[in-house]
Amino acid sequence: MPFPSPPDELDPATLAAARPLDLCRSPASPGAVALVDDLVAFILAHEAGPASARKTKRREAGKRELCGALGAVAGSLLDAWGGHGEPRPAYRSKTAAGFSGGPVGYRAFVATMGALVTLELVREHGGKRFQTEGWDPASPLSKGWAARFWPRAALLELAEQHGVSPATVRQDFRLAPPSKPPKVKDPVDLRPFVPEGWGADRPKPRLVASKSDELATLIAADVGEHNAMAERVTVTGCTPPRWKRVFHGAWELHGRWYAAGADGVYQTMPQALRGALTIGGEPVVELDVQAAHLAILRGLCGLGPVEGDPYHVEGVPRAASKRWLLEALGKGKAVERWSRRTPDADRAQDAKVIRAAMLKRHPCLGDPGVVVSPALAARLGVSPEELVSPFLAAREAAAMSWAMRELRGRGVLALPVHDSLIVPASARAEATGSIVEGFRRVCGIAPRVETKSALPLSSVSGMREGKPGESSSQPLR
Known part of the structure; x- marks a missing residue:
């Protein structure tokens, strides 16, 4: 079974469901090694061309660094896109703080991913930060999204040419976690x-x-x-x-x-x-x-455990009622309409029907904010x-x-x-x-x-x- 065809743009629900881009994968099969070798050759040729901003030729250590970064990036992207069933992009912050002590350094990642995007092998949905008026945009306390990445058709076709498929990608690129524990600066x-x-x-x-x-x-x-x-x-x-x-x-x-x-x-x-x-x-x-x-909300409201599947709504897919509960607790109220991030399959269900059924089974959902201290909210x-x-x-x-x-x-x-x-x-x-x-x-x-x-x-x-x-x-x- 081939990798799913990638679109040029992803809907908000798919972007929100991105998986982490884990940089501790390496090629473990002949096909994966050949795939990474091809990617290295593409990038070296690009860096030697007139359109490249690189001023010096990579030495052998730099080539090895590029090879390691490409194995980690390609393995994680392909796994996210085909190794879990439903294709997903992968997210990774492009700030230097997220790469301290990792298997792939900050500069190597930025350069490698930038080259893959330029060569139209990977598509990037840029990260963004939201902040209040006058708030420091460089502050780590500002809310935002990390950049999202997913493979383009050319990368998927190259992978399939080398025998890397959704069924084999986890064997083709093995997970090799660091053996050194991370430091915890503040518990x-x-x-x-x-x-x-x-x-x-x-x-x-x-x-x-x-x-x-x-x-x-x-x-x-x-x-x-x-x-x-x-x-x-x-x-x-x-x-x-x-x-x-x-x-x-x-x-x-x-x-x-x-x-x-x-x-x-x-x-x-x-x-x-x-x-x-x-x-x-x-x-x-x-x-x-x-x-x-x-369960916590029911316990705090004195309702006790629920009988049977807590998500069950007659005639409604379980995933849709589970999604409704997620959005209701996120908003702190029994929502009557879906958010823009709701997946299309769930959006096809009537949110008002689910609301009525869930309120009947779980009356506490009518006013979940009652468990929160008004004094804390006011402060x-x-x-x-x-x-x-x-x-x-x-x-x-x-x-x-x-x-x-x-x-x-x-x-x-x-x-x-x-x-x-x-x-x-x-x-x-x-x-x-x-x-x-x-x-x-x-x-x-x-x-x-x-x-x-x-x-x-x-x-x-x-x-x-x-x-x-x-x-x-x-x-x-």
């Missing part, structure tokens, strides 16, 4: 809260918390303990994980755990590749909280509805943090992926119990936890069954 990243759609008529970003707060010290100590445990436990298949937590404006907003680094990071890997990780020499399972934000200069999504994310992070501490106390390293934890397969039962207990304590609900495993569950269950124990630990917000 607590407190950023100003930036309202959606902000501009001259919106309030400027605000902070109502401080790193001098006692809570900041507790959070930093918790992250430090998890990073210290990761130093003692070997994790393979990804860059050795180290974390920080990111808060937006206040300790009650966001707070998720982010793995440091830009390449080979397990959190940005497709689930199939995460399933191939090992922790302490063991295969892993990924434990996912079903409809985590909806940030926004409405409670605008804080629903980051507030629910913070409750989710607090519940997962509780579970991670509980498991850490039992000698189990858990790798957080926002609404899921990756743990050694032998710790599946006790990790599930810890997640459920964490959500019960923090959110007032026992969620449904699904197991995603790289092994048959019959094999996993026979390895080591644990039982969740009681703990006097209090939730750390």
